[in-house]
Amino acid sequence: MKGLNKILVSKAELQHRVKELGAEISLDYHGQELVLIGILKGGAVFMADLMREITLPIGIDYMSVSSYGNSSTSSGAIVIKKDIDTDIRGKHILIVEDMIDTGLTLQHLQKHLLTRDALSVKICTILNKPSRRLVDIKIDYEGIEIPDEFVVGYGLDYAEQYRHLPDVWIVDTLELGIH
Numbered sequence: 001m002k003g004l005n006k007i008l009v010s011k012a013e014l015q016h017r018v019k020e021l022g023a024e025i026s027l028d029y030h031g032q033e034l035v036l037i038g039i040l041k042g043g044a045v046f047m048a049d050l051m052r053e054i055t056l057p058i059g060i061d062y063m064s065v066s067s068y069g070n071s072s073t074s075s076g077a078i079v080i081k082k083d084i085d086t087d088i089r090g091k092h093i094l095i096v097e098d099m100i101d102t103g104l105t106l107q108h109l110q111k112h113l114l115t116r117d118a119l120s121v122k123i124c125t126i127l128n129k130p131s132r133r134l135v136d137i138k139i140d141y142e143g144i145e146i147p148d149e150f151v152v153g154y155g156l157d158y159a160e161q162y163r164h165l166p167d168v169w170i171v172d173t174l175e176l177g178i179h
């Protein structure tokens with residue numbers, strides 16, 4: 001495909017890491033009430049794989065959010081485009097994301113969910129780009145750390161394309177004319 005010349009993380013590598021994360025989460029939350037919240041749209045692919053590697057009874061739900069502003073903006077700097085239906089009071093929440101970049105979205109979302117009286121709100125991401133971070137957030141379950149490259153596949157898009165690709169590809173931004 002035009003602009004996609006190199007796989008950064010293969011399907012096999014993703015599958016292997018998702019299995020490991022599922023096992024770790026299953027151990028950590030044993031005997032507790034856990035709800036996974038997948039963040040649309042990108043997180044949907046990872047969410048579908050991860051939930052099937054968790055061996056506990058869990059609840060699932062989805063949210064769509066966008067974050068605006070910068071690291072100094074107030075904690076309310078989040079727009080909820082689609083909310084969860086689940087009452088999360090007294091439950092352990094695990095946010096499931098495809099990518100953490102600046103960290104702004106997750107920082108705001110985590111604070112927001114805690115205001116709804118969740119017992120705990122932790123973060124799981126399949127891809128992490130620490131070199132781009134603007135805020136200090138704790139990632140409780142990290143899949144794979146990647147360099148500062150623009151990537152697509154496994155849920156991640158460029159202009160709403162490529163989310164369905166099973167591998168994670170580096171986008172040649174010059175070839176696609178992205179600045």
Ligand SMILES: O=P(O)(O)OC[C@H]1O[C@H](OP(=O)(O)OP(=O)(O)O)[C@H](O)[C@@H]1O
Binds near residue numbers: 040042
């Ligand atoms: O760490 P941050 O800099 O806040 O960026 C991370 C967010 O950006 C991506 O979503 P995006 O807004 O592209 O929405 P999408 O999943 O619908 O494509 C990703 O899924 C995270 O939600």
Ligand SMILES: Nc1nc2[nH]cnc2c(=O)[nH]1
Binds near residue numbers: 158
């Ligand atoms: N598609 C895509 N979205 C992102 N959001 C933050 N980083 C990325 C990335 O590398 N690819």
